[in-house]
Amino acid sequence: MIFYIAKRLGTGIVLALLVTLITFLLLSSSFEDVARTILGPSATPETIVGIMQAKGWDRPVLVQYFDWLVHLLQGDLGVSVYTSLPVADSVLQRLAVTLSIIVPALVLTAIIATALGVWAAARGGIADRIAQIVSLVGYLVPGLLLAIGLVVIFAVQLKWLPATGFTPLTEDPAAWVRSITIPVIVLAIGGIANMAAQVRGRMIDELRRDYVRTLRTRGIPPRKIVLQHALRNAASPALTVMSLEFIQMFGAALIIENVFALPGYGSFAFNASLQGDIPVILGIAAFGVLLVVVVNLLTDLANGWLNPKARVR
């Protein structure tokens, strides 16, 4: 088991290094443009060179990357080119906002999609029809349209919920719930559509397996067969889907945040990118990939626990 964890952790670290390196390499071509932007109309070739030297951007890219990495390990991601605020702090602050809509959406998705998928697969008939219609509807409407539709109905017309803005949980829990309700619903509907279909499919496959028949002949109650045996075996692939769902929601949240004017990761990334704020962009990429690595590692650990065969590999 320890070997298994170590292997997964190693893969994660390689992924993180690779993604940040690629981002670094790709962005390195735009360093000069950024220097020009910082200086504005007064830029001369000399001042540009000056800035490049001051920021260390004139050094070989790999040296810069290594330097950045060393600082990263010390918890230092540098400061924003424009605001001079420490990157790590502002990234974490924005990330917290985004996670506060993703995590509830993911929890909601996991619970509802599992219930719906299992119900459809174990009941068939009308239950299955309902689950499939729910899935289809979730697929049909792009998240952007769903978000706008819900804002128009619940915030603009009915005025039940705020259309935009975000209140931190620590400030006013009730207002926090109100400010994240629609975004969470939008993310969850998309997630449920996808996950429920996956859980349903896996459960149908599982329930048709030979061991289910054998368990039935031994007089194990159907409830136990469905919830303990079939669900446990279906859970491991479903969990992988779930980790991908998290990553998808992270992407989708970038757009949803914009609709609701939430000060999250997406708008932060967007502005940094627009301004070419290199240290901030790198910080965003680093935290993004870190999040992915952590989620994948958690998924692998859970899979190892669920699936005895995975532990050996």
Added chain:
Amino acid sequence: MTLPNDPTTGPDPALPITTSTSEAADATTGAVRRPTTELLQTVRAEARSARKPVWKKLLTDPQAVVTVSLLVIVFGLGAFASLIAPHGANEANLQMVNAPVGTPEYLLGADESGRDIFSRLLYSTQTAAIAGLIGTGVALVVGVIAGLVGGYFGRATQATTEWIFSLIMTFPGLLLLIILMPITGGDYRVTMLIFGVLLSPGIYRIVRNLVLGVKNELYVDAARVAGLGNIRILGRHVLFVVRGPIIIATAFLVGSAIAVQSGLAFLGVGSLEIPSFGSMIASGFRNLYIAPTQFLWPSIMLGIITASLVLLGNALRDTLEGSKPKPSKVGAGQRVEAARRAGAGEPSTHLLEIRDLAIAYPDQHGGLNEVVKGVSLDIDKGQVLGLVGESGSGKSQTAFATLGVLPNEAVIVGGSIRFDGIELLGLNDAQMRPLRGKAIAYIPQEPMSNLDPSYRVGDQLVEGVRAALDVSKKEAKERVLALLDRCGITDPARTFESYPHQISGGMAQRVLIAGAVASRPRLLIADEPTTALDVTVQAEILDLIRDLQAELDMAVLLVTHNFGVVADICDTIAVMQHGTIVERGGVEKIFNAPEHEYTKMLLGAILDEETIRTDPPVAARRRAEA
């Protein structure tokens, strides 16, 4: 946006992030397709439905026809935008700012800059089409090539491509597109180029899995032996198989690409000059309080396009892949639509009495196809009956019907099955429970796939014992350990703690036998209990079944296609062919004086059987190759 309709998590997302191959799992979960009655039914149905060309089938599917028509109309209007649109996409008229719907020349009104919304919609359709084409094109090219290479060539190539694509898959694509804005300049075509790469893992997975599937098919082997180069084989044979799923995925990919392009334009990525549903929605949304309907038009168009693509994808999937298995209520019992009930009134004198049992499977045209046609059998207490016949003759179906575990599709169309005088047909799982384990038990054919891979062997057996008998966990464990020992397992405690994948096939079969006899059943139904095992183990397992039969005084229904197996264990034999019993009698009589041609033929084949069986089973061979 990377929203729910992203195909990367569509068809086959469930493969773990790392390089686990699906075959590895299959080797233990029983992917070896033995020619069973069910399989024959499916194959026959598939063959029948394959006769009609795909496009003809699509033409009769209203969902496909309607969605294709909608898409043709929408994109057709877009293609001729320069002819139809009354204004240019960016032609602003300050007098027309926020003009209402129905203004002359401004059919749907004008936006915050006085641009005609209708014209912009038409031009936006062009943008959407180009975005869809670029994104999908790149995803297809990258995904198909990588999938072919990754699936067809050796293990190292496979591992490398797998790793690269799982890497692509695990990064939030939209974030990457935003981060890379300083490089792409936000040009939607460049963005879609990158997005295409981000979409490619979905296609890669589909192609790779299909290639792995057909790689070892005989015709591909034949092509290789015939001296065809790898490229030719990939192009001609493999790509042919792969095309269906790719067509389906394409519909979803185009939808995703369009949705993402709109999402990015909504955020404001890219040039403001480019008309796009996303930027139109953004503008309408900003104006929500002044002109509440502005955001509606682009939203409706975008909704129509993406929904049509998803529905078209679903229609294609249904047509190209055929109907997927439908779920049905677990534990609801077998479907009985018995028009003819036999022997219901007469008193039952045997332990198990099957009368005129008929089982059918639905065929393509909604009719029923009988696979068991009026089988009658009797077994008395302590007696062993061998049910012999070729694969697909309906013997396993008869056994399953007795156990009450026929597949969902199967329908019992006639007859009766009585155990100890109780009619079993029509009972659901709850009603069958008092009999299961205690009175009727089952030994399956394929030992590995009949153990739940996620639970320890011992826990599964204890669960079974406790379901059948009212004993404590401790008692059940003791009983199971004693049974494992009795069934010839050398280290019962260790096997008890093992997971199914940690024990051998022969051991697994001993475990299953232990599980079956744990509650001292009166009738044991063994469905080809030795077929999946190595020759050396086969004899031992048969000995074990015989000993246990004598010890517990069980009646046994032994299903087999091998006359050699029944010779020294059975009292009576019933020979089955094409769903009917052609001959019944005592062992001596059948062996010495067979009457039916088919029986004679089977007896004559005993020697051949032995020869064939010296080949390692298919599963073992595959494992060795993997």
